[in-house]
Amino acid sequence: MPHLAVNDIHAKYGKLEVLHGIDFDVDRGEVVSLVGPSGSGKSTVLRALVGLTPVTSGSIEVDGTRIDYSAPRAVRAARDRMAIVFQQYNLFQNMNVLRNVTLAPTKVKGRNRKEVEAEGMELLKLVGMDHKAKAFPDELSGGQQQRVAIARALALRPEILLLDEVTSALDPELVNEVLDAIRRLASEGMTMLIVSHEMSFVREVSSKVVFMDNGQVVEAGDPSAIFDGPKSDRARDFFGKVLRG
Numbered sequence: 001m002p003h004l005a006v007n008d009i010h011a012k013y014g015k016l017e018v019l020h021g022i023d024f025d026v027d028r029g030e031v032v033s034l035v036g037p038s039g040s041g042k043s044t045v046l047r048a049l050v051g052l053t054p055v056t057s058g059s060i061e062v063d064g065t066r067i068d069y070s071a072p073r074a075v076r077a078a079r080d081r082m083a084i085v086f087q088q089y090n091l092f093q094n095m096n097v098l099r100n101v102t103l104a105p106t107k108v109k110g111r112n113r114k115e116v117e118a119e120g121m122e123l124l125k126l127v128g129m130d131h132k133a134k135a136f137p138d139e140l141s142g143g144q145q146q147r148v149a150i151a152r153a154l155a156l157r158p159e160i161l162l163l164d165e166v167t168s169a170l171d172p173e174l175v176n177e178v179l180d181a182i183r184r185l186a187s188e189g190m191t192m193l194i195v196s197h198e199m200s201f202v203r204e205v206s207s208k209v210v211f212m213d214n215g216q217v218v219e220a221g222d223p224s225a226i227f228d229g230p231k232s233d234r235a236r237d238f239f240g241k242v243l244r245g
């Protein structure tokens with residue numbers, strides 16, 4: 001049974017349908033990447049998974065159980081199981097790094113602060129930010145802040161991590177430190193669904209690549225099949241442009 005199954009989901013913004021039936025699975029411990037042109041619906045898929053954009057038909061299953069997004073309690077449970085990190089990391093500016101990481105587990109989940117802090121330090125170590133635990137966000141580079149944002153998402157102990165272009169707001173020299181943190185998570189067996197324009201990274205870290213265009217999955221498969229031998233004209237055209245040079 002897949003860890004996450006996305007079955008023929010449709011989604012709308014107002015009257016405009018932007019997802020026209022998306023299907024893919026993510027197995028436990030697998031890293032799946034969504035790629036495709038701007039506006040193809042990648043972020044909408046991630047938003048739908050955490051109930052930020054309503055799904056009008058189709059289903060999303062975690063461990064074989066369908067999530068009922070009409071029930072607030074089920075949406076909360078889905079958000080406990082899947083954490084999303086956006087391009088804009090939005091750390092709490094008035095709190096130090098460790099407090100950013102421990103706030104939700106202590107305040108929202110009511111967990112023991114000492115225990116959460118110990119775990120928070122481990123997560124900061126995982127993303128290479130433990131040395132800045134006492135620093136404030138405005139004392140950090142963009143890449144460092146993004147790594148803290150990833151640790152913050154992990155502090156809620158999600159089973160599946162959703163990453164939406166977490167490197168695209170960063171200066172090029174800061175991209176690698178964030179990619180390293182994601183690599184480390186992958187090697188620890190974290191199930192991840194990644195949206196990224198970093199094609200060489202996608203190729204290296206993903207077990208499956210889902211190419212989307214215009215609210216549909218055009219083709220999906222292992223990275224070498226998708227990158228080296230795309231079957232559709234649309235994917236050939238897209239990869240021809242993004243992989244050139």
Ligand SMILES: Nc1ncnc2c1ncn2[C@@H]1O[C@H](COP(=O)(O)OP(=O)(O)OP(=O)(O)O)[C@@H](O)[C@H]1O
Nearest residue numbers: 013014016018036037038039040041042043044045
């Ligand atoms: N809040 C919104 N209201 C209305 N339409 C939206 C909204 N957000 C996205 N859309 C539309 O939905 C479609 C899919 O957008 P989405 O953000 O999912 O694309 P994307 O693949 O993530 O693109 P990008 O690579 O630029 O981030 C686009 O046509 C977009 O214009």
Ligand SMILES: [Mg+2]
Nearest residue numbers: 042043044164
């Ligand atoms: Mg997007």
